[in-house]
Amino acid sequence: MSATPHKPTVTEREARQVAEAAREQDWRKPSFAKELFLGRFRLDLIHPHPMPSDEASQRGEEFLAKLRDFCETKIDSARIEREARIPDETIDGLKELGALGMKIDTKYGGLGLTQVYYNKALALAGSANPAIGALLSAHQSIGVPQPLKIFGTQEQKDVFLPRCARTDISAFLLTEPDVGSDPARLATTAVPDGDDYVLDGVKLWTTNGVVADLLVVMARVPKSEGHKGGITAFVVEAGSEGITVENRNAFMGLRGLENGVTRFHRVRVPAANRIGAEGAGLKIALTTLNTGRLSLPAMCVGAGKWCLKIAREWSAAREQWGKPVALHEAVGSKISFIAATTFALEAVVDLSSQMADEDRNDIRIEAALAKLYGSEMGCLMADELVQIRGGRGFETAASLAARGERAVPAEQILRDLRINRIFEGSTEIMHLLIAREAVDAHLSVAGDLIDPDKSLSDKAKAGANAGVFYAKWLPKLVTGPGQLPRSYHEFNQQVDLSPHLRYVERSARKLARSTFYAMSRWQGRMETKQGFLGRIVDIGAELFAMSAACVRAEHLRATGEHGREAYQLADAFCRQSRIRVEELFGRLWSNTDDLDRKVVKGVLSGTYTWLEDGVVDPSGEGPWIADATPGPSRKENVRRPIR
Numbered sequence: 013m014s015a016t017p018h019k020p021t022v023t024e025r026e027a028r029q030v031a032e033a034a035r036e037q038d039w040r041k042p043s044f045a046k047e048l049f050l051g052r053f054r055l056d057l058i059h060p061h062p063m064p065s066d067e068a069s070q071r072g073e074e075f076l077a078k079l080r081d082f083c084e085t086k087i088d089s090a091r092i093e094r095e096a097r098i099p100d101e102t103i104d105g106l107k108e109l110g111a112l113g114m115k116i117d118t119k120y121g122g123l124g125l126t127q128v129y130y131n132k133a134l135a136l137a138g139s140a141n142p143a144i145g146a147l148l149s150a151h152q153s154i155g156v157p158q159p160l161k162i163f164g165t166q167e168q169k170d171v172f173l174p175r176c177a178r179t180d181i182s183a184f185l186l187t188e189p190d191v192g193s194d195p196a197r198l199a200t201t202a203v204p205d206g207d208d209y210v211l212d213g214v215k216l217w218t219t220n221g222v223v224a225d226l227l228v229v230m231a232r233v234p235k236s237e238g239h240k241g242g243i244t245a246f247v248v249e250a251g252s253e254g255i256t257v258e259n260r261n262a263f264m265g266l267r268g269l270e271n272g273v274t275r276f277h278r279v280r281v282p283a284a285n286r287i288g289a290e291g292a293g294l295k296i297a298l299t300t301l302n303t304g305r306l307s308l309p310a311m312c313v314g315a316g317k318w319c320l321k322i323a324r325e326w327s328a329a330r331e332q333w334g335k336p337v338a339l340h341e342a343v344g345s346k347i348s349f350i351a352a353t354t355f356a357l358e359a360v361v362d363l364s365s366q367m368a369d370e371d372r373n374d375i376r377i378e379a380a381l382a383k384l385y386g387s388e389m390g391c392l393m394a395d396e397l398v399q400i401r402g403g404r405g406f407e408t409a410a411s412l413a414a415r416g417e418r419a420v421p422a423e424q425i426l427r428d429l430r431i432n433r434i435f436e437g438s439t440e441i442m443h444l445l446i447a448r449e450a451v452d453a454h455l456s457v458a459g460d461l462i463d464p465d466k467s468l469s470d471k472a473k474a475g476a477n478a479g480v481f482y483a484k485w486l487p488k489l490v491t492g493p494g495q496l497p498r499s500y501h502e503f504n505q506q507v508d509l510s511p512h513l514r515y516v517e518r519s520a521r522k523l524a525r526s527t528f529y530a531m532s533r534w535q536g537r538m539e540t541k542q543g544f545l546g547r548i549v550d551i552g553a554e555l556f557a558m559s560a561a562c563v564r565a566e567h568l569r570a571t572g573e574h575g576r577e578a579y580q581l582a583d584a585f586c587r588q589s590r591i592r593v594e595e596l597f598g599r600l601w602s603n604t605d606d607l608d609r610k611v612v613k614g615v616l617s618g619t620y621t622w623l624e625d626g627v628v629d630p631s632g633e634g635p636w637i638a639d640a641t642p643g644p645s646r647k648e649n650v651r652r653p654i655r
Contacts, residue, residue, distance in 0.1 A: 036299065036376065039452075044367075044559075045377035049450035049552050051489045051524025053517040055500070057373060058559065061567035062366040064128055072129025075114070079133055082109055083140035090409060092141050093424060096267040103181075103223075103654050106148070111137070113177030115152045115161075120173035122157075127303060127365040134307050135314030142428040143268030145311045147181075150219040153304035154436070155182030156226045156247055159296050163245075163288045172226060172247060180225035181654065183250075185215040185274060186297060189640040193441045195230070195243060195294055199640065200276065202231035202246060204239050207283050209246065211254075211276040214640040222260045222270035223654050224250045229276070230293045242291025246281050251653065254279040256645035265427030270652075273638075275645045301436060303368045305379045308432055309361050309386025315429055316354035316390060319397040322420055323347050327400060337400070346396040352585035353389050355578070356557045359564035360385060377449050378556065384442040385553040387432035394426040440546070447545035450552065451538075454531055457481040462536040482528075489525050494518035505569055507579040509562045512586035516555050519593060523551050526600055543605040551596045554589045561585050 039046065044057040064072070086105050092098055106112065114130050116122025125133065130152075138145025152158060157176045160168055176182055191197045200213025211231055221227070227248040235241030248255070259273040288296050327338035327347060337343045364378045398405035401422050404412060409419035433439050458481075460466045460474035493499040494517030503509040527548055531538055538545075565582035569575025614620055 036295075036302075039374055041372065041374040043374040043377055045381055045552065045556055046374070046449065046452075048520050048555055048559075049377075049523065049527070049548075050453055050485075051521040053492070053494070053513075053520045053559075055513065055559070055563075058363060058367075059563045059566070060570075061363065061563050062370055062372075064126055064366065064369065068126045068129070068369075071123070072125055072132065075110070075123055075125060076129065076132060076136060078109060079111065079136055082106070083136060087140040087144065089141040089421070090419065092143055092268040093421070094410065096262065098141075098143055098147065098268040098270075100654050102144070103147070106144070107178060110178070111148055112151060112179075112181065113157075114148070116157050116173055116177040117161075120169065121177040122173070123177075127306060127368045128362060131306055131310035131313075131361055131365050134310045135317070138311035139314040139318050141268060142311065142315070142425070143266045145307075145314070146266055146269055147220060149307040149311070150184065151176070151182050153307040154184040154228075154300055155220065155224075156180075156228055157182065158300045158304055159228055159245060159287055160247070162299060163292070163296050167284070168247065168287070176226065181220055181223055182226040182228065183218050183220035183224035184228045184297075185218050185221065186230045187215065187217050189214060189216045189273075189638045193438070195297075198230065198232050198243055199642075200229070200231040201642075202229075202233050202244060202281070204233065204236065204283075205280075208280045209233070209283060209286070211246070211248070211279040211281055212642040213276050214642070215274045215276075216640075217261065217271055218257075218274045219269060219271045221250075221274050222257055222272040222650060223652055224270075225653055226250060227274075228287070229281075230297060233290050240290045243293040244290045245287040245293040245296045247285045247287060248279065248281050250651065252279050252281070255651075256647065256649045257651040258645055258647040258649075260650050263431065265424070265430055272650065277642070277644045302376045302379055305383040305436055306361060306365055306368065308436055309357065309382040309390075310365075312386035312390030312429065312432060313354065313358045313361050315425055316350065316357055316393050318425065319393045320347075320350050320354050322422065323350055323397055323400050326420070343400055346400055348584060349588065350393045350396055352581050352588055353393055355564075355581040356561040356585040356589070357386055357389055359560040359582075360557050363560045363563065377446060380437075380442055380446045380449075381549075381553045381556050383436060384439060384446065384549070385557055387429075387435075388439060390429045390432060391426070394422075394429050398422050398426050440542070443546040443549045444542065446549045446552070450548065451527060451531065453481075454528070458531070462531075462538075464536065486528070489521045489528075492517050492521055494521070503562055503566055505566075505579055506576050507583045509565060509579060509582055509586070512558055512583070512590070513562055515586075515590060516558050519551070519555055519597075522597065523548065523555070526597070530600075541605070543603060543608075544600060547596045547600050551593055554593045554596070558586045558589050 042054070042057055044054055047054040047057070082105060087102060110123050111133070113122030114125045114133055116124070118124040134145050134149055137148055156172055160172060186195065188199055191199065200211065200215065202209040202211050211229065213231065215229070227250050229246045229248045230243055231246065233239060233241045233244045254277045256275045256277070257272045258275050261271045261273065263269065263271070324347070327343055328336050330337045332340060338347055360382050364375055364382050367373045367375050367378065401420070404417070404420070405422040408423060409421040413419035437445060458474055458478040460470045461478060466474070494514040499517070500510040500513040503513060530541065530544060534541055561582040565575070565578040568578040
């Protein structure tokens with residue numbers, strides 16, 4: 013067995029090549045969001061709103077009823093917050109309910125819920141306590157069940173899925189102390205040795221890792237004779253010899269989260285436990301996240317609904333200057349924002365989830381947009397609730413109860429939601445990931461033109477192909493249905509939503525023109541313009557949310573469920589969203605990006621250290637990044653399996 017190699021050192025270009033190789037390269041199915049970024053408003057891909065089957069709905073509703081009863085009678089959220097731990101009996105109850113197997117097929121002992129109802133269940137459980145939502149989501153959305161469902165062998169499914177459905181908690185281990193969103197530098201190794209692989213390394217922020225029975229571990233297999241090598245995925249028994257959970261991490265929110273640091277020292281894993289081929293690990297991780305990301309905005313929907321309930325009840329009861337605070341415009345605008353945004357976010361999640369269930373469309377961009385938009389708007393809604401509650405919003409639920417008031421955990425929801433802007437791809441990384449997909453069509457036809465490694469003949473060929481593509485594409489960005497007064501007239505009901513859809517169509521073309529102009533202007537430097545790309549993606553997210561909100565409103569009207577009210581909420585959301593879109597369009601070309609880069613260089617070079625005078629730093633001693641050198645653990649194993 014060869015020695016463990018040192019941590020890889022890679023250039024920025026090499027890191028990008030690794031990430032690019034892991035992307036799904038092809039678009040075999042249509043994508044509403046991809047078309048939107050290309051300036052094509054394909055309303056036909058999402059309208060009429062897709063619907064689950066009667067059988068799927070019945071099974072989902074029956075489980076939701078059981079889960080609601082459990083959440084109301086068996087979950088003590090205040091206790092979880094107080095003890096910073098989900099009680100074992102609560103987790104045992106979730107197991108008995110079948111909540112560990114919501115997404116697992118019935119033939120393996122799971123409930124076989126659709127993505128739509130799985131997300132509704134997560135929103136419900138997460139509203140009872142966000143740490144429970146995180147436990148269930150990490151187990152099924154990114155833990156063992158999902159990658160095995162897509163990439164596992166029949167033998168692996170037969171062995172592991174029944175365990176995951178009822179008894180075994182799983183965790184996903186990718187991040188390392190010095191490796192976040194650049195997996196090219198992954199240092200954990202899996203060295204082939206006979207019929208086994210031997211794992212060495214340290215994994216950080218292993219959600220569920222403290223209590224897990226099964227792990228999905230990403231490790232680098234060294235290239236050798238008979239072994240392609242590369243980042244590879246394995247199912248690992250959490251109780252294997254050589255695995256030590258060295259720390260249970262504590263956070264500003266999600267205090268019940270069983271998240272830790274896991275060390276592997278000469279851990280033997282059977283080759284039969286490898287998921288997919290050697291080198292396919294990163295592709296497996298990214299593909300798993302395509303739908304797995306939908307669980308996070310689903311819980312943000314639940315948080316929005318709760319924020320709306322508390323805002324409504326509190327602002328009707330609290331009076332200021334002779335009338336309820338809700339009737340003061342400064343507070344009322346916040347309540348309107350929460351209500352309209354919750355409606356739109358639920359529309360985005362339900363639409364994306366139903367499209368995932370139908371498998372007619374490629375939803376990789378839609379799911380990423382839902383995660384990005386949900387996490388950002390969820391935090392804003394919680395922050396507005398705290399502001400509406402005033403001093404009581406800043407006060408803990410325990411303190412409120414101690415002095416005789418209703419124990420409303422507003423400050424807790426703000427703390428709990430904050431991680432969502434970081435979990436499963438930070439907002440900044442999501443901007444880059446979505447932007448890469450959004451410009452894929454351009455790079456497919458013109459990428460060689462801006463690639464410095466390509467030959468002159470390759471560039472000439474790319475130029476010819478690009479000329480053909482743009483000759484057909486660019487003229488279509490000049491005019492469209494958004495300029496015709498009667499377009500989308502079926503959305504003109506009690507409230508007229510058709511102007512908003514015409515706005516989306518016009519804005520999609522404007523967005524595509526802006527992207528094309530930027531690529532022409534910056535060419536190979538486009539990937540460094542992260543501020544610009546982030547705004548492009550944010551505009552796309554708003555346009556997607558507006559589209560989903562209008563389609564949901566019309567669906568509710570057609571089915572006779574709160575149609576009038578849904579149209580009002582969709583109208584309010586679209587008007588709010590259009591203001592944000594106009595601001596983002598303005599900031600595409602009028603911004604401080606260049607100046608900001610100069611200031612950052614000055615900060616890093618020490619030019620402004622004088623600005624830091626006059627304070628003390630209460631931080632403790634220690635390195636910025638913990639040592640993750642492979643080797644035997646010197647710490648107590650704090651793993652705590654729940655049985």
